[in-house]
Amino acid sequence: MDASQLQTTDVRLNWGVVKLEIFQKLWRQRQITGEGIRVGVLDASDIPSHPGLHIFPKSQKVFSDKVVPHHHGTYCSGVVAADGTEVFGVAPDAGLAYGKVAVTAKSVAEGIEWLIAVRPVVQVISISLEIFEENEPVADFQALKAAVDHAEEKGRIVVAAVGNDFSRRREMVTRFPAGFSNVLAIGALKEDLTLHPESGMNSCIDLVAPGNNLRTTEQGGGTFGSFSRTSAAAAFASGAVALVLSALKNRDMEMTPAQVATLLRGTATFNFPNATRCQSNLYGCGIINPVAAIEKIETLKND
Structure with a gap:
């Protein structure tokens, strides 16, 4: 994608970008897309x-035939990587794979294992x-944890x-897979970079990202x-992670998932009064900042 002719006022751009x-x-200065x-x-x-979404036939799979009304x-997918046909995702030149799963630990575990095996390789899930642990059979929840661990490995x-x-009561509720320590758990921000009123409280939260009124792709076009x-915010953060990995790839550098997570936490922007960086159950380590993360990468030597 050539971003040189785009302007910040282009209606296809999300405010968070x-x-x-x-x-x-x-996109413009470094051509990292x-x-x-x-x-x-x-x-x-x-x-x-x-x-505007590029999902090849071998990179899509249905694990659940349940019909959902949305x-x-x-x-x-559009927030992650729409290519500019009507709207731009955060990482418009990234590829996509897609698994339709049920909202159960077993089905999500199957989806993760499939994404680990699918080719070409998927780097971000x-x-x-x-998913609530108390609603799942023990074996199924263990399978979900095992799949997440396998992905990291x-x-x-x-x-x-x-x-x-949705109650806006700010009650501490741990949901999964975000609740696992080796998953980047993402909360949502409004346009003024304050917390979205319905972003959940979780002791495992890592980062927050734009997650309000995002422009994205509609099924069938438009x-x-x-x-x-937080769904929108997690998609935004996934695109941001793709940009960081693309920057590493361009420099022939590699990082483990844990190293990438540490980099993102360490370069996040934290400007929330009355909260402590990386100890907040609402903000985690702060606002995901792929620009700062990539600037940090540029200072590192490739060993």
């Missing part, structure tokens, strides 16, 4: 169909689903929504202009 200077400092990286999206809705997965970075608090809450 401009506000976090992803467009200005990564996610090329060479693939993101696997797991969701409960149908396989996305949109001219296109949540199409929205997530994006999950905007909430194979060098895949798992990003998940911390979950929504755009959806108000994708919000």
